[in-house]
Amino acid sequence: MSGANFMKLSFASRSENESFARVAVAAFVSQLDPTLNELTDIKTVVSEAVTNCIIHGYDNDPNGIVTIAAEIEGDTVRITVEDEGAGIADLEQARQPLYTSKPELERSGMGFTIMENFMDEVDVTSAPGAGTKIRMVKRIESKKALYN
Amino acid sequence: MSGANFMKLSFASRSENESFARVAVAAFVSQLDPTLNELTDIKTVVSEAVTNCIIHGYDNDPNGIVTIAAEIEGDTVRITVEDEGAGIADLEQARQPLYTSKPELERSGMGFTIMENFMDEVDVTSAPGAGTKIRMVKRIESKKALYN
Amino acid sequence: MSLQMELEHGRKALIVRLKGELDHHTADVVKSRMEDAIVSGDVRNVILSLRDLSFMDSSGLGVILGRYKQITAKGGKMVVCDVSPAVYRLFELSGLFKIVSVQENEKSAISSLEAV
Amino acid sequence: MSLQMELEHGRKALIVRLKGELDHHTADVVKSRMEDAIVSGDVRNVILSLRDLSFMDSSGLGVILGRYKQITAKGGKMVVCDVSPAVYRLFELSGLFKIVSVQENEKSAISSLEAV
Ligand SMILES: Nc1ncnc2c1ncn2[C@@H]1O[C@H](COP(=O)(O)OP(=O)(O)O)[C@@H](O)[C@H]1O
Ligand SMILES: Nc1ncnc2c1ncn2[C@@H]1O[C@H](COP(=O)(O)OP(=O)(O)O)[C@@H](O)[C@H]1O
Numbered sequence: 001m002s003g004a005n006f007m008k009l010s011f012a013s014r015s016e017n018e019s020f021a022r023v024a025v026a027a028f029v030s031q032l033d034p035t036l037n038e039l040t041d042i043k044t045v046v047s048e049a050v051t052n053c054i055i056h057g058y059d060n061d062p063n064g065i066v067t068i069a070a071e072i073e074g075d076t077v078r079i080t081v082e083d084e085g086a087g088i089a090d091l092e093q094a095r096q097p098l099y100t101s102k103p104e105l106e107r108s109g110m111g112f113t114i115m116e117n118f119m120d121e122v123d124v125t126s127a128p129g130a131g132t133k134i135r136m137v138k139r140i141e142s143k144k145a146l147y148n
Numbered sequence: 149m150s151g152a153n154f155m156k157l158s159f160a161s162r163s164e165n166e167s168f169a170r171v172a173v174a175a176f177v178s179q180l181d182p183t184l185n186e187l188t189d190i191k192t193v194v195s196e197a198v199t200n201c202i203i204h205g206y207d208n209d210p211n212g213i214v215t216i217a218a219e220i221e222g223d224t225v226r227i228t229v230e231d232e233g234a235g236i237a238d239l240e241q242a243r244q245p246l247y248t249s250k251p252e253l254e255r256s257g258m259g260f261t262i263m264e265n266f267m268d269e270v271d272v273t274s275a276p277g278a279g280t281k282i283r284m285v286k287r288i289e290s291k292k293a294l295y296n
Numbered sequence: 297m298s299l300q301m302e303l304e305h306g307r308k309a310l311i312v313r314l315k316g317e318l319d320h321h322t323a324d325v326v327k328s329r330m331e332d333a334i335v336s337g338d339v340r341n342v343i344l345s346l347r348d349l350s351f352m353d354s355s356g357l358g359v360i361l362g363r364y365k366q367i368t369a370k371g372g373k374m375v376v377c378d379v380s381p382a383v384y385r386l387f388e389l390s391g392l393f394k395i396v397s398v399q400e401n402e403k404s405a406i407s408s409l410e411a412v
Numbered sequence: 413m414s415l416q417m418e419l420e421h422g423r424k425a426l427i428v429r430l431k432g433e434l435d436h437h438t439a440d441v442v443k444s445r446m447e448d449a450i451v452s453g454d455v456r457n458v459i460l461s462l463r464d465l466s467f468m469d470s471s472g473l474g475v476i477l478g479r480y481k482q483i484t485a486k487g488g489k490m491v492v493c494d495v496s497p498a499v500y501r502l503f504e505l506s507g508l509f510k511i512v513s514v515q516e517n518e519k520s521a522i523s524s525l526e527a528v
Contacts, residue, residue, distance in 0.1 A: 003210075007159035007168070011176075014153055015321035019298055020175045022351075024157070027171035031164050040351075040382045047353040051320040062151075098390070106327065108357040110390045117389055163437035167414055170467075188467075188498045195469040199436040246506070254443065256473040258506045265505055 004073040013054045013064035022046040028070050029077050032140040041118040048111040049081035049134045057085025075140050082133040088126040152221040161202045161212035170194040176218050177225050180288040189266040196259040197229035197282045205233025223288050230281040236274040303333055308409045309341035315348035320355040327359050340372045343405045347378035357390050364396050377405040419449055424525045425457035431464035436471040443475050456488045459521045463494035473506050480512050493521040
């Protein structure tokens, strides 16, 4: 392999695309021969981030666009999930476990906490009216073990 | 549902992405609740078109970009697969069953024939040096049956 | 659809079995069907079986917590059973396993309701 | 890897079992491993079992046709067995089923070689 492998995926902000998005990213990452647990982690964080774009970023308006980029380099996968929606005013508050701005929608407020726990790095860029971009990094252990 | 659902996917022209591409498109199309046969058809034509971009469009250079767009409207899925590679000089010849410009790579020359047989419409735009774009349309029967 | 639901009105509890993927998209139908069953039926307790659940994210936590609140407000109990390691991890992270009773399978879930 | 290969040197034939997905990406390894086995080993015929093949496209047709040519050049035969309806359709479209013998399973593939 020369250099990094990458993909970029954009789709309508419809909830029926949540499942599609996590399957697509999982299929891409499976090139690294991850364990089932690692694959579940990846699916879960993609689901969290994409759901947030749809619910919070676009307030359930199906006319927004969600963009995912993924890059594989060595044993590391980098994933960004991005919307051009509402943005987040108070990032520190947003990242608190159990904090949600939409309790009426039965949100658990656990999305960011799950991303932080399942990935090695999570970095959020956001500003009100300017959308939100989540960058996540995870090293895939199975491949590493192979090279030891 | 209001309007059409869509997705757009770009990735490096590496053969390891062939499997990823067909899984991603199949996951998107599965919203239409296709039969297993229909899903296999879709996977196969995506595999054919993407493989052609990689082998013929980019001559196996992994630095090219393959782009897939898919749109679901009613019971119909529209898929385009596109490269910015070599292009095709003689389209009529290229679409002949069993014709291949790379017999040394054990190509069967059946890619276009399969696309034409498995999809309802196939339309190719190409010019030497200007890349190739395949547009394919398929109506998903299972959904239609449901509405009858 | 990527989620199937089976509702069984047992003597002690409404048994809800989920099959497939529970995310934001599918949580709506889980919410409304369980809500309706709890409100309209003579339901004292709820057993939620996740044996055939192949995926769940935090939207699942939300809908489970919502039904937990609903049934406890009626004086009932909620037991979740057949929880996969992946789902258990979400329960741990969110602290849900501290408030919702988790049992190994439907049988022990039923016994746990009888024991009290 | 998305394709696994099993090679068994039988009395009458080299038996090759493919499992997983046969596309352009995985065709290379199928080509080189079968090529090596046919060239180096004392192989008279080839039986290719597709029982556990979950996907195949026209790159698979190419690699099968290539091995067919290789073994027939040595005076041998090639039999393909356990062909799914989807793969059979590709065989039909390409006319491959007219030149390569297709048998139901390994057993009948072996008998078909003995019969001649
Ligand atoms: N893409 C986004 N756009 C706007 N706001 C967001 C976005 N993602 C998260 N947020 C904000 O951060 C809060 C916490 O997110 P999260 O931890 O995923 O919990 P939940 O989605 O359950 O509310 C959300 O309630 C919302 O206010
Ligand atoms: N994306 C493409 N870019 C350039 N040439 C192409 C492309 N797709 C197809 N072709 C040309 O059309 C021919 C026939 O394609 P196809 O029927 O798929 O057979 P095969 O891929 O087995 O050669 C190819 O051999 C090639 O010359």
